[in-house]
Amino acid sequence: MAIGDHLQEFYRLPAFTFPGPEATTKLPEPDAVAWRITSGAYDADEAWEAVFARFCAAVDTTRVRALIVGAWEDAYDSGPTDAVEALLAARDRLPALRALFLGDMIFEECEISWIHQTDVTGLLTGFPELEEFGVRGGTNLRFGPLSHTGLRRLNVETGGLPVAVVRGIGASELPALEQLDLWLGTSWYGADSEAADLEPILSGARLPRLRHLALHNSEIQDEVAAAVASAPVVARLEVLDLSMGTLSDDGAVALLGGQPLTHLKKLDLHHHYLSEPVQQRIRETLEPAGVEVDLDRDDADEDRDDDGTVYRYVACGE
Incomplete structure (x- = not known):
C-alpha cells in the first residue's frame, strides 16, 4: 500500500493547501481549515520556510487551529529541521494551534520509508496546548x-x-x-x-x-x-x-x-x-x-x- 492521497481532514477540519505566490485564490477563514504548508521534495521553487513566512504574513495566525507540514526540499535526504525551527520561532503567533502533522507526503513526493525525519520532542514541548500530533516517516525519527x-x-x-x-x-x-x-x-x-x-x-x-x-x-x-x-x-x-x-x-x-x-x-x-x-x-x-x-x-x-x-x-x- 503506497500512500497516494494527502490528508483530506485533520483535527476535524478540511485540509486546505496554502497557495503559491502567484495564486489569486480566496483564502478561507483562519480557523475553518487545517492549513497545509508545502514546498516540494524535488527541485522546489520555494523553500518550506519561505512558504511558511508568506502564510504568516497573509493569514491571521492567532486564529489558526491546525497545521499540516507537507513536503520540504530534499525530504528523501534531510529532515525538516528548518521547518521545525520556523514553527518554534512562530509559536507566540500561534496561540490557538491545537493540531500539528509533520510530513504529509504521498509516494510521488517521497515514499514513507524514504522520508527523513528529526527529533520531534521539541515541537511537543514547545506547543504544550497541542491536542493532536502526527508524524510520517521513520528514518532519523526521534x-x-x-x-x-x-x-x-x-x-x-x-x-x-x-x-x-x-x-x-x-x-x-x-x-x-x-x-x-x-x-x-x-x-x-x-x-x-x-x-x-x-x-x-x-x-x-x-x-x-x-x-x-x-x-x-x-x-x-x-x-x-x-x-x-x-x-x-x-x-x-x-x-x-x-x-x-x-x-x-x-x-x-x-x-x-x-x-x-x-x-x-x-x-x-x-x-x-x-x-x-x-x-x-x-x-x-x-x-x-x-x-x-x-x-x-x-x-x-x-x-x-x-x-x-x-x-x-x-x-x-x-
Missing part, C-alpha cells in the same frame, strides 16, 4: 521521553519504527492521551522493536485515558497480538487495531485465548493472513456481543520460495 498534559491523539506512521521511539513514547507521561496509533513496520526499513518493548504502553500506567490503541503495520503482528492478549490497558479500550500487518492464525488464536474482548466497540484486523475457520471463530465470539469486526483482507498477499518458505508483507513498507 521521540524522547516527555510530559505533555494536553495531547489527546498521537499518530506515528512509518514503514519501520525505531525501537528508541517506541521506548520514548512508552516512557512519556501522557495523561490526556485517548488515541495512540503506531505503525511499527518492518526490519527492512528500520523497525527493530520487540513485543516486550511495548510493555510500558500495554500496561496503561501512564495512559489513564487511552481508549483507542493501534499497534499495526507490523511484521511481528503475531507477537504483538500475543502480548496484547494479557495487557492491562485492553480492559479500558473501545477500539483495538492490530491491522495492516502479518497477523496469522497463531496471533489471532493467542488474542482470543486471552482476556475477553467483548467490551470493545471495534476490533480492526484488516490486511491479515487468517484462515477462514479462525476468521469465523472471531466473528462468532465478538459479533454477538455487538463488536464491530473488520476482517477485510485487502491486498494482503504472500510469496513462497521453492523450498516452501513463506514471505508475508505489511500493508505499508516502502
